[in-house]
Amino acid sequence: MAPSAFKAEETPATTPSIIAEKLKSTTIDIKEKAKTTFIPGFTNYLNAAPDEPYEWEQFTPAFPDLKWDPIQPGIPYEDKGLLGDPTYSRLLEGATEVFDYTQKIGTEVRGVQLKDLTDDQKNDLARLLAYRGVVFFRDQEGFDIDTQLALGRYWGKLHKHATTMLPKNGLEEVHVVHTTKNSKNQTALFTSSYLWHSDVTYEIQPPSYTSLAVLAGPPRGGGGDTIWSSNYALYDLLSPSMQKYLEGLTALHSAEEQAQGSRNDGRPVRREPVVTEHPLVRTNPVTGWKGVFFNPGFVKGFVGVPKLEYEYIYRYLTELITSSPEIQARFTWEKGSVAIWDNRVTNHTPSYGFAPHRRHGVRVAATAEKPYLDPNSVSQDEELDALLGRQPTNKDGSLISNYND
Ligand SMILES: O=C(O)CCC(=O)C(=O)O
Numbered sequence: 001m002a003p004s005a006f007k008a009e010e011t012p013a014t015t016p017s018i019i020a021e022k023l024k025s026t027t028i029d030i031k032e033k034a035k036t037t038f039i040p041g042f043t044n045y046l047n048a049a050p051d052e053p054y055e056w057e058q059f060t061p062a063f064p065d066l067k068w069d070p071i072q073p074g075i076p077y078e079d080k081g082l083l084g085d086p087t088y089s090r091l092l093e094g095a096t097e098v099f100d101y102t103q104k105i106g107t108e109v110r111g112v113q114l115k116d117l118t119d120d121q122k123n124d125l126a127r128l129l130a131y132r133g134v135v136f137f138r139d140q141e142g143f144d145i146d147t148q149l150a151l152g153r154y155w156g157k158l159h160k161h162a163t164t165m166l167p168k169n170g171l172e173e174v175h176v177v178h179t180t181k182n183s184k185n186q187t188a189l190f191t192s193s194y195l196w197h198s199d200v201t202y203e204i205q206p207p208s209y210t211s212l213a214v215l216a217g218p219p220r221g222g223g224g225d226t227i228w229s230s231n232y233a234l235y236d237l238l239s240p241s242m243q244k245y246l247e248g249l250t251a252l253h254s255a256e257e258q259a260q261g262s263r264n265d266g267r268p269v270r271r272e273p274v275v276t277e278h279p280l281v282r283t284n285p286v287t288g289w290k291g292v293f294f295n296p297g298f299v300k301g302f303v304g305v306p307k308l309e310y311e312y313i314y315r316y317l318t319e320l321i322t323s324s325p326e327i328q329a330r331f332t333w334e335k336g337s338v339a340i341w342d343n344r345v346t347n348h349t350p351s352y353g354f355a356p357h358r359r360h361g362v363r364v365a366a367t368a369e370k371p372y373l374d375p376n377s378v379s380q381d382e383e384l385d386a387l388l389g390r391q392p393t394n395k396d397g398s399l400i401s402n403y404n405d
């Protein structure tokens, strides 16, 4: 080998440090530049708020060692959505803008302050939630935790979560959502399809109207959207024979895994975990529509169905929920945003990838009725087909063949 080649081999010892030096200086340049210039894909990383002092410290997570009794069945529930006006006239009276996210799910209402709602408006909102699955509000002023709790309480007895984070201020009916740059790498831990769920469906009377208010979050473009998926529309994606089959099934919803997760992390389990049977297809008392009451988070089996058969249906339903954009609504949070959903008819998931930013929210959930299936209820599409004179959706697959480009 020629001497020059040997010479070339002498350099590697110094090369890494040269690269490191170069990178360091480039990084510093970019950081300086980013203070005054938007650099796509970079600027967001620099804007992480300092951890301390933090305005919402009293709402950061705590795990007090509390013990609560089991939740007893028979909690009274009257759905306020039944008192809502079909055109939502009271709620939307002062709205500056109202628009849907997709035909099947999600509506944003602008210009309405939740803190000022009258009872009539709360009834309209409940009805809108039952029909649209999730409703978004922005630029909320003065929607503090007392107002959020009062709104939830108007709709039903507030749920207290047995395992997840409580706020430091001791409010037991508040569930905290909180991730900082010090949290475990959420993107690596959870793919979204793993996290899709409806809240606490293992309870005998799982919640209906549930609100999440954001306290802190990434800057715009920094990630952390939440996505909802419609269980009414999930039902309408199924063939008539599959609909009929699923209508005969009962699902097992379990809190065991969630409780075990807390124990594994050395955190308290405030109420013993329960396993509850619910009909796999349920009727919403306000719309009268059927929805598949399924979520990949808490459903652990179908009564009388062999494990493998259950697993295939589990995977099929999960795929429809997680990968059908037309039955989903995706919300990008901003300061002052509040999302409220009907937990009986939707699944939802956070999206990760917003580190190093803090993302912090507070959730309040109203206990609803025990799930039931009214055999006379119809599906969302059935009602809309009749109302609008639409052709029923062709479910034999033949329409799809031209859509490969
Ligand atoms: O963090 C989110 O986007 C959703 C959190 C959640 O699942 C909830 O508040 O019920």
Ligand SMILES: [Fe+2]
Binding pocket: 197, 198, 199, 348
């Ligand atoms: Fe949730």
